[in-house]
Amino acid sequence: MGSTPPKTRRKGRRRRVLTTLVVGVPVLAIGLWIAVHKIPWLGPMLANTLRAVVGTDNVAKLEDFVYGVEDRFNRWYRKDDKPKAYWDVPAEEAKPADAGAQDGAAPEWQLTDVGPIHEKWSAPGDGKWVKIKDPRRPDEPAFMYKTLLHPDKNRSWAEVFVVGVDLRRVRLQAMPGYREPYSLEKESKALARKARVPDEDHEELLAAFNGGFMTEHGYFGMKYDGVTLVKPRETACTMAQLDDGSLTLATWKKIAASEPKIGWFRQMPGCMYEDEKIHPGLADPETRLWGATLDGETVIRRSALGINAARDVLYVGISNHTTAKAIADGMRHAGAVTVGQLDVNWSYPKFVLFEPKEAGGPRKAVPLAAGFEFDEDEYIRKRSLRDFFYLVRKPRVVTAQN
Numbered sequence: 001m002g003s004t005p006p007k008t009r010r011k012g013r014r015r016r017v018l019t020t021l022v023v024g025v026p027v028l029a030i031g032l033w034i035a036v037h038k039i040p041w042l043g044p045m046l047a048n049t050l051r052a053v054v055g056t057d058n059v060a061k062l063e064d065f066v067y068g069v070e071d072r073f074n075r076w077y078r079k080d081d082k083p084k085a086y087w088d089v090p091a092e093e094a095k096p097a098d099a100g101a102q103d104g105a106a107p108e109w110q111l112t113d114v115g116p117i118h119e120k121w122s123a124p125g126d127g128k129w130v131k132i133k134d135p136r137r138p139d140e141p142a143f144m145y146k147t148l149l150h151p152d153k154n155r156s157w158a159e160v161f162v163v164g165v166d167l168r169r170v171r172l173q174a175m176p177g178y179r180e181p182y183s184l185e186k187e188s189k190a191l192a193r194k195a196r197v198p199d200e201d202h203e204e205l206l207a208a209f210n211g212g213f214m215t216e217h218g219y220f221g222m223k224y225d226g227v228t229l230v231k232p233r234e235t236a237c238t239m240a241q242l243d244d245g246s247l248t249l250a251t252w253k254k255i256a257a258s259e260p261k262i263g264w265f266r267q268m269p270g271c272m273y274e275d276e277k278i279h280p281g282l283a284d285p286e287t288r289l290w291g292a293t294l295d296g297e298t299v300i301r302r303s304a305l306g307i308n309a310a311r312d313v314l315y316v317g318i319s320n321h322t323t324a325k326a327i328a329d330g331m332r333h334a335g336a337v338t339v340g341q342l343d344v345n346w347s348y349p350k351f352v353l354f355e356p357k358e359a360g361g362p363r364k365a366v367p368l369a370a371g372f373e374f375d376e377d378e379y380i381r382k383r384s385l386r387d388f389f390y391l392v393r394k395p396r397v398v399t400a401q402n
């Protein structure tokens with residue numbers, strides 16, 4: 001028998017490669033989607049493994065493709081869905097700012113309702129602040145409020161959950177994970193990374209939420225306990241705690257002179273809003289600032305931090321199916337004048353509260369809203385691979401009585 005001509009063999013190889021690509025890429029994409037959405041721990045592991053094999057840019061393109069397919073499917077399949085509410089807004093929550101002042105007592109701290117972003121495209125209760133109660137102390141004055149916003153008229157399922165925090169009575173603390181942010185700084189090698197909420201903060205612990213990008217996704221800086229883990233980037237949006245305990249959120253070059261007075265800082269991509277001014281990059285659909293290697297228009301789960309003009313209210317946002325601009329607009333609408341984005345993707349963004357597992361027993365983490373990935377031991381007993389923030393009550397100031 002005669003051998004197959006070289007030209008025919010080449011055609012056969014090309015056909016097999018083409019068939020592999022046509023079949024393999026969709027299968028890989030579907031597998032990645034299932035891993036990310038159905039098996040939370042597998043998604044990040046698979047993505048990191050693929051980055052090591054095929055490179056960060058190629059994985060980003062695959063992620064963009066997967067999220068793009070999901071968004072196109074949702075815009076077809078869910079086009080008639082109406083915006084959804086996740087909690088009831090009790091009538092007593094919608095009250096004037098001076099409500100609660102009785103017999104000369106100071107009124108309870110409260111945020112002014114902001115209303116929906118789009119009046120005709122909202123769920124019941126959009127933009128109304130609802131008190132977050134601690135099950136252990138249900139009658140105490142509010143430390144935090146929550147609200148829900150629907151920022152995208154083209155996607156009813158695009159949601160931004162925002163928590164407002166009274167910084168006069170609550171302390172924000174950053175905590176590095178046991179691996180991220182990865183550090184190359186010599187001084188950081190001796191730093192003991194607790195990677196969970198310290199025991200001494202458990203009693204007054206209110207909530208915790210995710211941190212920022214991995215070091216390799218932008219090399220955004222972090223300082224903790226006076227030790228620099230990753231050097232600051234001049235143009236990065238930076239949440240920092242000064243030595244007087246106050247917080248600031250600004251582009252690093254604006255606050256760099258205060259670095260000796262900064263106990264901790266955590267950086268994010270460029271501020272989405274700063275002093276009420278929107279970042280021009282948010283109008284560019286090709287920007288990759290706020291998705292690490294992903295497109296700025298990629299519709300994904302995101303998280304963000306914001307602060308008001310007086311720097312006495314912190315805003316924490318987590319979202320479903322939003323572009324960078326959508327979550328930025330949601331945070332600005334809620335009351336933040338400066339906004340920075342934290343982490344993205346399905347598994348990482350989360351905001352958890354803590355309630356007793358049983359009467360008098362240890363506490364467990366519970367999600368702010370249904371659908372977000374979490375573990376009941378997360379942040380409080382389970383050491384976190386990646387950095388996070390947590391919120392605790394400040395010590396009460398006792399005044400002398402005559």
